[in-house]
Amino acid sequence: MAKRALTYKDAGVDVTANARWVERIRHAMHETYGPRVISRHNAFAGMFRLDYDEQLFRRNYRQPVLVACADGVGSKLTLAIEMGDLSTVGIDLVAMNVNDMITCGAEPLFFLDYLAVHKIEPEQQLALMESIAAGCRESGCALLGGETAELPDVYKPGDIDLGGFAVGVVELTRALDPERVEPGDVLIGLPSSGIHSNGYTLVRRIITQNRLKLDREYDNLGETLGAAALRPTRIYVRTVGRLLKSYRRKKVISAMAHITGGGLAENLARVIPGDCDAVIERKRWTPPPIFPFLQKHGIARQEMFRVFNMGIGYIFVVRPTFANGVTQRLKRLGETPITLGKVKRGKGKVTLR
Numbered sequence: 001m002a003k004r005a006l007t008y009k010d011a012g013v014d015v016t017a018n019a020r021w022v023e024r025i026r027h028a029m030h031e032t033y034g035p036r037v038i039s040r041h042n043a044f045a046g047m048f049r050l051d052y053d054e055q056l057f058r059r060n061y062r063q064p065v066l067v068a069c070a071d072g073v074g075s076k077l078t079l080a081i082e083m084g085d086l087s088t089v090g091i092d093l094v095a096m097n098v099n100d101m102i103t104c105g106a107e108p109l110f111f112l113d114y115l116a117v118h119k120i121e122p123e124q125q126l127a128l129m130e131s132i133a134a135g136c137r138e139s140g141c142a143l144l145g146g147e148t149a150e151l152p153d154v155y156k157p158g159d160i161d162l163g164g165f166a167v168g169v170v171e172l173t174r175a176l177d178p179e180r181v182e183p184g185d186v187l188i189g190l191p192s193s194g195i196h197s198n199g200y201t202l203v204r205r206i207i208t209q210n211r212l213k214l215d216r217e218y219d220n221l222g223e224t225l226g227a228a229a230l231r232p233t234r235i236y237v238r239t240v241g242r243l244l245k246s247y248r249r250k251k252v253i254s255a256m257a258h259i260t261g262g263g264l265a266e267n268l269a270r271v272i273p274g275d276c277d278a279v280i281e282r283k284r285w286t287p288p289p290i291f292p293f294l295q296k297h298g299i300a301r302q303e304m305f306r307v308f309n310m311g312i313g314y315i316f317v318v319r320p321t322f323a324n325g326v327t328q329r330l331k332r333l334g335e336t337p338i339t340l341g342k343v344k345r346g347k348g349k350v351t352l353r
Contacts, residue, residue: 022148024122028133032143036109046144048110050169063172067106070165071096075200077162079229083214086128088232089162092197094135095233096260097166099314102240103256103271105176106168108139113146116161120150125160131232132164139237141166174244178255178271185254185343186323187268187278191336192313194290196233198261199307203229203294210297221289228290236314239333243316246329252322259309265350266306268315277346278317282353285338287311305352317343 033039038047050064073092080089090113098108113132117125125148136143155161195203207214207225214226221228236258244253255271264280272278287310295304304310318326323339330337 024126025129028126028130029143029145032111032133032136032141034140034142037142037144046110046112046142048142048144048167050109061169061171064169065172065175067101067104067168067170068166069097069100069168070163071100072163073197075204076195076197076230077160079200079204081158081160083226083230085226085230086124086160087131088230090128090131090133091135091138091232091235093132093162093164094139094141094166095235096197097164098135098139098141098168098235098237099233099258100260101166101168102237103176103258104168104170105174105244105253105256106170107241108141108166108168108237110142110144110167111136111139112144112165114149114161114163114165115146116149116151116155118150118152118155118157118159120148128160128162135232135235138235140241141168176253176255179273180251181254181271181273181276181317181343183276183343183345184320186318186320187280187340187342188316188318188323188326188330189285189312189338189340190234190236190239190314190316190330191285191338192259192288192309192311193234194228194231194288196260196309196313198309200229202299202307206294206297206299212297218293221293225293228293234313239330239335240314242333243326243329247322250322252319252326253316254319255317257315257317259313259315261307263305263308264310264312264315265352269348269350271317272343272348272350274348275345276343276348278341278343278350280341280350280352284340285311312338312340315340 036049073089073096076092077089080086094111101108133143212225215224217224257268257271259267268278291304291308291310295301327337
């Protein structure tokens with residue numbers, strides 16, 4: 001008797017389930033579409049108009065420059081899987097990309113995701129896709145497409161891998177160049193929502209080493225440890241975009257920095273030229289409770305500042321004449337800006353004192 005021919009499903013991949021999955025996430029994607037998306041059902045790639053009718057939208061670019069980013073959320077995803085809550089890490093994924101992009105002065109246009117799993121579990125993974133769409137809506141960019149790969153030979157049951165890719169545009173004459181930074185420029189920071197999406201290998205080690213409970217509300221946190229750890233990364237797109245639009249002619253912002261892995265010093269140093277130093281006054285702000293909590297459980301203070309954002313998620317380097325005006329505009333946008341310090345002559349270093 002002849003053996004039954006093998007199918008793809010026998011090997012661990014259900015093509016029919018994948019097709020149903022694509023249909024289920026289509027609605028979340030369409031909710032992020034604006035007038036520049038050219039929507040074509042079942043197309044092999046997404047289409048986006050870089051420019052559009054000036055009579056209708058008055059937004060044409062004269063010298064458009066494309067800006068692109070790729071990033072993930074690191075082992076924060078592992079923590080989310082362990083907690084059985086994928087409802088926020090999609091926001092983190094979008095945030096890590098678009099927050100980097102806007103430091104160039106760019107407008108995010110569209111986003112694509114890459115999701116790899118052992119097996120498609122629609123109910124679990126739909127929450128993840130919906131959170132990606134939520135991040136895109138908050139960023140004003142379209143979730144234009146992506147890839148869901150079912151790879152039982154690569155990933156164990158329950159494993160998920162996640163990556164994101166964003167494309168934006170900036171007018172050439174409006175693109176920020178860190179070489180414009182000068183002595184006297186003022187550093188203005190925006191608060192983070194917490195840990196954001198960096199340093200989670202260390203966070204998870206602290207949780208394991210101290211046998212901490214994610215569902216327990218510890219003293220001084222004001223919430224469960226799990227809630228504090230999974231709080232999504234702040235998306236700064238709207239604030240930064242509105243601030244830049246309010247200074248269309250004057251270049252009052254010398255540079256901007258997204259504070260991610262490496263902390264304040266390493267990330268701010270990326271926009272400080274070699275003939276300048278940046279000095280941050282540590283006493284100007286109080287870090288959110290999660291940071292002293294982690295430090296108390298076994299991380300040295302110096303290491304905390306080397307790894308985490310410590311409560312500052314984004315920094316503007318501003319011409320001194322306009323520092324007060326920028327601060328007031330940020331307050332009107334609902335922000336709580338913090339004057340962190342200044343730029344002085346030096347050798348490209350960042351000092352926290």
